[in-house]
Amino acid sequence: MAAPAATPPPLLEVEGVVVRFGGVVALAGVSFEVGHREIRGLIGPNGSGKTTLFNCISGLCRPAAGEIRFEGVALSRVPRHARARLGIGRTFQHTALFRSLTVRENVLAGAHPLAGSGFLANALRLGGRVRREEREAEETARRLLALLSLEAVADAPVGRLPFGTQKRVELARALAAGPKLLLLDEPAGGLNHEEVYRLARLLFRIRREFELSILLVEHHMHLVTSVSDRVVALDFGEKIADGTPEAVRAEPAVIRAYLGEGAAAHGDAA
Amino acid sequence: MSGPPIGSARASGAAGPDAPAASRQRRAIAFALLLAGAAVLIASAFLLSPFRLFQLTLAAGYAVAILGLNLVTGYNGQISLGHGAFYAAGAYTTAILMTHFDWPFWATLPVAGLASGALGYAVGFPALRLGGFYLALTTFSLAVAVPQILKHRAIEDWTGGVQGLFIAKPDPPAFLPIEADQWLYLTTLAISAALFLAAWNLVRGRIGRAMRAIRDHPVAAEAMGMDLAAVKTRTFAAGAALTGLAGALGAVAVEFVAPDSFTVMLSITLFVGMVVGGAASIGGAVVGGLFIVFVPNLAESISKAAPGAIYGVLLILLLFVLPGGAAGIGRLAVARLWRRDGGR
């Protein structure tokens, strides 16, 4: 007889998630897990469903079937805006910053779920609560701006910054709420070799200092294999491999998907 | 030691070690300017003609009304074409409480704010969920309906129907040797200042950031844990409450409320005032309030025959010269001055 599980559930469990857009099956029953303090790579050719999976986790998109659990909690019952407070932070593939806010204000906005004062408390500012919350948020922002070398542009409106800098602002903003799981959608997009190398070190450092897990979507294969503990590969919404970076890279289905020969074979399977 | 993270050149100390001192200096300057401004405004009570005082009193009220609209439209990005309805709600609440229940003016203010805030919540709650242009259309319809609702026979006993209601300015306290209009001007200034302070407090912190974040990128705002529906409806209710309070201030200033003072034109005028002052600007609302009181007068003094046309031309010229409204030019000036001294 199996004893009731004494071990805590994995941080994130994706179970048989299906998403369709009209006739397109973006995710066809994908399952995998992300462990505590794990860096989990998520790879796949363009259009294989990686961003759609992120959207399901952060709630922008509702699975037609399947369930996603975060620390054992079924996310289908958690409203979108409540997921940040649970500990899910994300960045966006094409960046989604608050354009007219400064870099610092963007990061402060990321700290929103850490505080709780409402309209009346903010308007009246009686007692010390709002001031204390603001001070704490400012301190968090200062630390993150330093970590991501954003101090020099801290008070610049974010809309005018180059893409690479905006990506770092997004990372700082996502970290501000102290997430347990960080969803990074192509953080290396637009970076050069040297910068990708620094990004890899930064991801390790973030995991260590923030004690979090990272689900990393990336086309830069070298980055994924060098930082990930385990990698999941998708193709046309199906999971085609799951394991260590070396094993996944050696998987014939993955090679086929990336070399493009897989299209015909996949058509048969589907 | 772990090396510097991605992105190179940590521009060493661009903020500078003198940043706190500079910000303290800036705060001192701002405080001094504020004090000087307050002194001038208070002195005006004893220097200006009763008519000019009346205009300034009215402008202070309109400034608060524009402030309420600005929270909604400027900061939160929701178009309201019917804020005049909340102004009317506040004005009538005060007038009814003063005429039918003999309440003193000051006591009607919280009720006027709550009533118009509640109306705002009731309108905003469903309309904001529908999104898009629904809010603009709902508020517009409300503004169009207001004069007819106020004239309706069923509530005529309360509203005074087409004739409206007359109310009297509050008397100054016996120990102050000033006229009623001076007293009203000073109290209106004080109340407006308190409301501006509250609005400024609201927008400079967590809630204000959420309001602007939602305006800029609702999808990202939600991923950052912001409850779109809650923030938007509460912002709308807060904006409606402010504009309602402004209506209460305006009602005693003109000592009269009537349905035809609250046509849809009022809503459009408030919108114009907001754009002229500058969207998403607290100080701009003051400029907007002054504009909508004084510029129509100016237009009339230029041409008795076609003041409307002159007003329109002045408005267009102004927006050509100041595309960001008064707040835009203000920010530019501050930035430039700042660069000259203390800046690098």
Ligand SMILES: Nc1ncnc2c1ncn2[C@@H]1O[C@H](COP(=O)(O)OP(=O)(O)OP(=O)(O)O)[C@@H](O)[C@H]1O
């Ligand atoms: N909102 C949407 N409406 C319709 N189809 C969509 C939508 N979002 C994604 N798709 C489709 O779903 C599939 C998966 O897209 P997704 O963006 O998840 O891919 P991806 O793996 O992130 O690709 P990339 O590497 O190019 O970012 C694609 O066929 C895409 O066209």
Ligand SMILES: [Mg+2]
């Ligand atoms: Mg994608």
